[in-house]
Amino acid sequence: MSHPDDLLADYVDGTLAQRERAAVDAHLTGCARCSAEVRQAGAARAALSELEDVPVPFGVTGPVLAEAGRRFERRPGVVWGRFQWAAGLAAAAALVLVVALNLGDGDTTQNAAAPERAATAGGGTGAAGAESATPGVIPFAGLERQPDVNYDEAGIHAVANDAAGAVLAAKDAAGSQAAFASTVTDSKERTSLARSCIDRSGVRGPNDELIRLIQARFDGTPAFIGVFAEGPGAGQAPDHIVVFVVATDDCRILSTASQRIPPG
Amino acid sequence: MANPPARDEDLVRRYLSGDRAAFAALVERHERRVYNRALRMTGREEDARDATQDAFLTVLRKLSSFRGEAAFTTWLHRVTVNACYDLLRKRQRAPLLERGEDDLPAREPPPAPDHADTSSLSMDVQQALLQVPEDFRAVMILHDVHDLRQEEVAAIVGVPIGTVKSRLHRGRIALARAMGIEQQQRFVEDPEDPGTFGESRGAVPGAPRSGERADASGPSEGTVSP
Numbered sequence: 352m353s354h355p356d357d358l359l360a361d362y363v364d365g366t367l368a369q370r371e372r373a374a375v376d377a378h379l380t381g382c383a384r385c386s387a388e389v390r391q392a393g394a395a396r397a398a399l400s401e402l403e404d405v406p407v408p409f410g411v412t413g414p415v416l417a418e419a420g421r422r423f424e425r426r427p428g429v430v431w432g433r434f435q436w437a438a439g440l441a442a443a444a445a446l447v448l449v450v451a452l453n454l455g456d457g458d459t460t461q462n463a464a465a466p467e468r469a470a471t472a473g474g475g476t477g478a479a480g481a482e483s484a485t486p487g488v489i490p491f492a493g494l495e496r497q498p499d500v501n502y503d504e505a506g507i508h509a510v511a512n513d514a515a516g517a518v519l520a521a522k523d524a525a526g527s528q529a530a531f532a533s534t535v536t537d538s539k540e541r542t543s544l545a546r547s548c549i550d551r552s553g554v555r556g557p558n559d560e561l562i563r564l565i566q567a568r569f570d571g572t573p574a575f576i577g578v579f580a581e582g583p584g585a586g587q588a589p590d591h592i593v594v595f596v597v598a599t600d601d602c603r604i605l606s607t608a609s610q611r612i613p614p615g
Numbered sequence: 616m617a618n619p620p621a622r623d624e625d626l627v628r629r630y631l632s633g634d635r636a637a638f639a640a641l642v643e644r645h646e647r648r649v650y651n652r653a654l655r656m657t658g659r660e661e662d663a664r665d666a667t668q669d670a671f672l673t674v675l676r677k678l679s680s681f682r683g684e685a686a687f688t689t690w691l692h693r694v695t696v697n698a699c700y701d702l703l704r705k706r707q708r709a710p711l712l713e714r715g716e717d718d719l720p721a722r723e724p725p726p727a728p729d730h731a732d733t734s735s736l737s738m739d740v741q742q743a744l745l746q747v748p749e750d751f752r753a754v755m756i757l758h759d760v761h762d763l764r765q766e767e768v769a770a771i772v773g774v775p776i777g778t779v780k781s782r783l784h785r786g787r788i789a790l791a792r793a794m795g796i797e798q799q800q801r802f803v804e805d806p807e808d809p810g811t812f813g814e815s816r817g818a819v820p821g822a823p824r825s826g827e828r829a830d831a832s833g834p835s836e837g838t839v840s841p
Binding site for chain 2: 356357359360361363388391392394395396398399400402404405406407408411412414415416418419422496498538540544
């Protein structure tokens with residue numbers, strides 16, 4: 352007799368009809384292979400049913416609910432809501448950005464010390480190029496996920512330093528490429544979630560432009576790291592980099608760092 | 616007497632017609648299952664957290680196009696499973712440097728099973744579960760851990776019910792082997808079918824085979840956070 356493979360899952364579950372069950376029982380008495388399988392499958396099933404659900408850690412769904420609330424506010428025909436801006440849809444916004452930053456021609460790929468994420472850097476031009484075809488602006492390329500990187504204060508300062516170097520280089524260099532070598536640029540949803548979290552923390556000033564966003568850890572706490580170019584406003588070039596670190600669960604501020612951009 | 620709880624589909628309708636609390640109620644109702652499913656699937660708290668958020672964000676984004684052809688829970692669970700697949704794929708693609716030591720062969724053997732201690736037992740099971748190929752793992756989590764009926768599992772995963780049965784049986788055997796539950800000695804292995812994976816007889820590369828303790832090398836998707 353051929354092995355009743357298609358019945359064995361239900362046999363182990365105990366859901367077979369009487370007749371089929373009897374047929375499988377009869378087969379098992381003479382088939383070592385199926386008997387062994389049934390024993391193993393039964394043990395595995397028993398072990399799995401012992402697994403208990405654990406409580407959901409604090410803050411997992413908080414950001415989702417916050418995003419739901421914001422969608423709600425945006426819903427009735429808000430055209431220039433910050434979400435649309437954040438999605439990088441607005442050519443006009445890019446224009447404003449150029450004026451605000453008042454950078455020279457071109458930009459760069461200069462990434463100073465950000466540790467060797469170079470593996471995927473070469474491919475980074477797609478999204479970035481679409482986001483900013485305008486020369487002189489550091490394109491925001493999306494959320495970089497660095498799940499296994501744990502930053503400390505010094506690391507955050509290094510990030511600020513890198514960014515200052517990148518903005519400075521953007522004033523001299525030509526071409527439009529991603530300014531930062533990023534690892535994985537994540538989904539739009541997650542990127543907008545991270546931006547919302549940064550915005551919600553209330554840290555963003557009127558003349559700040561987000562140039563980089565990282566998801567990593569800070570002193571062990573899951574965190575979003577937002578890097579902003581900050582200018583005096585009134586169309587003047589950015590003169591500072593400000594980095595904000597906020598917790599991913601409730602968007603509270605964990606740390607900040609700033610770095611002056613030397614005059615170009 | 617309290618009102619009976621609102622149906623999921625009613626909460627969806629209420630949210631779409633302007634009741635913002637309705638979405639929060641949906642999330643609150645389902646977050647535990649979604650999170651735990653993701654935790655079993657990915658084996659890492661960090662990934663479970665991300666997958667849970669991704670799943671609910673997808674739901675939020677697509678809620679207006681939810682027509683109720685499938686039950687809301689079926690849809691939510693499908694979205695969750697897909698979010699886990701996406702995350703696992705991303706982790707596999709990430710440069711080695713990113714993944715650190717998770718990828719290296721186990722530095723030290725996992726502690727010997729201590730069946731008197733429930734938490735270490737479930738740790739063993741979770742570790743072993745990560746050795747089971749994803750498609751099989753998903754079906755086992757839905758059915759064996761979370762007690763969904765085979766019909767529901769088939770609808771969530773989008774395969775015929777016969778495939779669910781086959782994945783359940785093959786997956787359980789793989790799990791048993793990963794846990795070190797061997798066949799009895801008197802059993803002489805049948806060379807024609809040594810319990811390989813597949814919907815029928817086809818083998819799946821990477822599946823642990825009999826006699827090969829799966830803990831010889833670490834799980835490919837990271838380890839359980841303490």
